[in-house]
Amino acid sequence: MKINNAAVMRGNPNLPADKSISHRAALIASLAEGQTMIENFSASADCASTLACLSELGVTIERSDDRVLIHGVGKAGFRQSAGPLDCGNSGTTMRLLTGILAGQNFDSTLTGDTSLLARPMARIAEPLSKMGASIVTTHGNAPLRIRGSSDLHSIEYRLPVASAQIKSAVLLAGLFAAGVTTVIEPVPTRDHTERMLSWFGTEVIAEGKNSERHISLKGGQKIKASQLRIPTDVSAAAFFMVGAACLPGSDISIRNVGVNPTRTGFISVLQRLGVSIQIVDQTDQCNEPVATLRIQGGIRALQSNGPAIIEGSLVANLIDEIPILAVLGTQLPNGLEVRNASELRHKESDRISSIVKGLGSMGADVKEFDDGFRVSASRLKGAEVDSHDDHRIAMAFAIAGLLAEGETQIQNAECSDISFPGFFQILDRVVM
Ligand code: S3P
Numbered sequence: 001m002k003i004n005n006a007a008v009m010r011g012n013p014n015l016p017a018d019k020s021i022s023h024r025a026a027l028i029a030s031l032a033e034g035q036t037m038i039e040n041f042s043a044s045a046d047c048a049s050t051l052a053c054l055s056e057l058g059v060t061i062e063r064s065d066d067r068v069l070i071h072g073v074g075k076a077g078f079r080q081s082a083g084p085l086d087c088g089n090s091g092t093t094m095r096l097l098t099g100i101l102a103g104q105n106f107d108s109t110l111t112g113d114t115s116l117l118a119r120p121m122a123r124i125a126e127p128l129s130k131m132g133a134s135i136v137t138t139h140g141n142a143p144l145r146i147r148g149s150s151d152l153h154s155i156e157y158r159l160p161v162a163s164a165q166i167k168s169a170v171l172l173a174g175l176f177a178a179g180v181t182t183v184i185e186p187v188p189t190r191d192h193t194e195r196m197l198s199w200f201g202t203e204v205i206a207e208g209k210n211s212e213r214h215i216s217l218k219g220g221q222k223i224k225a226s227q228l229r230i231p232t233d234v235s236a237a238a239f240f241m242v243g244a245a246c247l248p249g250s251d252i253s254i255r256n257v258g259v260n261p262t263r264t265g266f267i268s269v270l271q272r273l274g275v276s277i278q279i280v281d282q283t284d285q286c287n288e289p290v291a292t293l294r295i296q297g298g299i300r301a302l303q304s305n306g307p308a309i310i311e312g313s314l315v316a317n318l319i320d321e322i323p324i325l326a327v328l329g330t331q332l333p334n335g336l337e338v339r340n341a342s343e344l345r346h347k348e349s350d351r352i353s354s355i356v357k358g359l360g361s362m363g364a365d366v367k368e369f370d371d372g373f374r375v376s377a378s379r380l381k382g383a384e385v386d387s388h389d390d391h392r393i394a395m396a397f398a399i400a401g402l403l404a405e406g407e408t409q410i411q412n413a414e415c416s417d418i419s420f421p422g423f424f425q426i427l428d429r430v431v432m
Contacts, residue, residue, distance in 0.1 A: 001394075001413035001424055003401025004382075006431040008297065009243050009250040013426050017042040017066065018233040018258050019419050021288065023050050023092045024168070024196040025228055027100065030059045031175070032072035032200055034225030041068040041230055044419045049088035049112075053097055056081040072225050075175060076150070080106040084143065087112040089348060089389075089418050092165055094142060095124050096193075099169030102133035103176025104148035111143040115348050115389060124169045127157045131173050131181075154179035154219055161343065162316035164189035164262075167215065171197070171204070177219040185213040187313045190262040195287040200226050228286040231258035235392075236420050238266055238321045240430070241295045243399040245275040246331045250297030252430065259291045265317030266325060267293075273308060273332065274300030301332050307374060308332055311339040319343060323396035326355045329375035330364050331403065338372035348418070349388035358385040358397050362404055382406030391418035398424065402431060 022042035027050065029036035041047065043066065051061050051068070058079035060071040078100075087094040087110055094110050098121075101108045111117070121142050125135035131154070134147035154177040157170050167183045171193055174181025194204045194215055201224035206215045237254050244250035259267075259279060271277055275295065282291035301308070310318070310325065315338070318325065322338055329336025344351040356368040362385065364378035382404045387394035394413045401408030416423040 001398065001410045003398050003408045003410065005405060006247060006402040007249070008247050008432050009240065009252055009430045010432060011430040012253045012255070013240060013430050015232045015236045015240070015254055015426070016044065016420050016422070017230040019044050019046055019235070020092065020190060021192050021196070021230050021258065022047045023096060024192050025230060026050050026054060026068065026070060027096055027172070028196050028200050028223060029070040029072055029225065030054050031075050031100065032223040032225040033074045034072055036070045036072060036225045037227050038068045038070065039229040040066050042233070043421050045088060045417050046090035046093065046419060049086065049090045050093045050097070053085045053087060053093060056085055072223070075103070075223065078104050081108060084109040084111045087116060089113050089115055091116060091119055094121070094144070095165035095169050096172060098124050098128065098135065098144060098146060099172035101146045101148050102128040102131065102135065102173040103150060103152055105150045106148060108146045108148070109143055110146065117142050120346050123161060123163065123166050127155065127166070127170050128173055130155050130157070131177055133173070150176060152177035152219070154181040156182040156184065158184040159186065162187040162189050163343070164193070168193040171215065171217055174217050174219055175202070175221065175223070180216050180218050182214055182216040185215065187316050188213055188262055189316050190260065192260065192288070199228060199287040200224055231285055231288055231290045232256045233419070234258050234263050235320045237293060238324050239395045239399055241270065241277070241293065242324045242328050243402055244295045244297050245270055245299055246297070246328060246403055248298040250295070253292060253294045255292045256290050257293050259289045262317060265314050266321040269308070269310065269318065269325065299331060304334055307335040307337040307376070309337050309339070310341070315341045320392060323351055323355055323392045324399060326359060326373065326375055327396050327400045327403070330359065330378040330380055330400070333377055335374060335376040337374040339369065340371055342371040347390070349390035349393060351390065351393065354386070354388045354390060354393045355396070358393065359400070361385055362400055362408070380404035382408040384409045384411065387412045387415050389415045391416045391420065395420065395423055398427060
């Protein structure tokens with residue numbers, strides 16, 4: 001994909017449905033008794049992987065355009081799949097589904113593409129084994145061999161890493177356990193699983209205790225079929241918002257965006273840097289807050305002595321936005337430093353390395369740390385950059401290409417379909 005320098009971004013792009021919420025909607029609707037119609041379901045390849053696995057497990061799914069009708073089979077209604085379940089590139093599919101399969105009375109094998117097979121899975125095997133399932137990893141990775149049990153026991157589990165996927169796997173397994181399962185989060189992570197379970201009539205109690213969150217649910221609860229509509233993906237919007245912020249004179253409005261506070265940390269960062277972002281018409285849609293976002297271009301960063309810093313508990317909130325925030329960092333007078341983000345090394349690619357290499361080849365002054373990087377104010381030059389088959393890296397460098405002098409070429413840019421089919425066409429329509 002070739003990208004050239006742009007002057008401004010203008011328009012009201014229609015952006016894709018939230019990937020995280022779509023996964024949860026499909027998984028939980030499958031466990032419900034009765035039919036659930038999901039409107040505005042994500043067209044991403046990752047969410048297609050979730051639907052394909054659910055079909056293999058005996059769930060009937062009808063899909064037309066962005067509507068998905070799930071014929072829920074109830075918590076005990078899954079049947080053993082004929083072969084290994086292929087989660088493709090999707091960590092959310094693999095980790096959340098493992099939580100559910102831990103509670104089934106049959107064996108399953110979960111596999112995925114080369115990137116997914118390199119990602120850490122002991123982090124879910126450990127708590128789910130404590131609950132009584134047998135989860136055998138391949139040297140800590142997938143393929144995973146799961147021997148489920150309908151007789152799981154509840155646990156109280158403190159998350160060793162800030163991860164919504166681990167939290168969700170334990171909570172979903174907790175639906176099949178005797179007693180109350182509690183996950184303790186030292187750092188808050190996205191709470192879509194909790195909200196979705198409540199939307200489907202399950203009682204989930206979240207309370208704050210000494211700066212931690214304790215999330216509990218009682219096993220054996222029924223899940224009631226429901227209807228829902230998925231909001232626009234705020235993580236997809238982030239690419240357009242940062243692009244517009246960096247191009248003075250830009251004016252972009254995006255409707256119906258999910259503005260769940262566990263996902264909007266990057267918006268606060270942009271606002272702190274003096275970017276004009278208006279959040280209007282906020283309402284509640286199926287237990288998730290949604291709003292229209294309007295971004296007017298131009299960064300009016302307050303003078304400070306050092307780089308803008310992203311660290312500590314903020315990192316989990318904006319973990320998926322760090323590649324695009326790195327691009328923003330090149331446009332800030334004192335640059336940007338990201339710390340405490342070693343989790344980035346376990347995403348679809350080693351994102352610290354992918355960012356540092358890509359920005360470096362575009363002429364940016366960037367330094368790599370074990371747990372992050374620092375990027376200084378830089379004039380970007382068009383270059384050939386590798387997406388490392390990582391959708392968020394491909395899209396971040398597309399925005400970098402709009403800011404760079406000359407032409408930027410992104411290798412394997414089509415991997416953006418993992419979360420955002422049509423990204424390049426939609427981008428093309430708003431840049432001038
Ligand atoms: C996700 C959680 C995050 C995020 C991923 C989606 C989810 O991963 O990076 O893109 O839907 O729960 P971790 O839970 O591994 O931090």
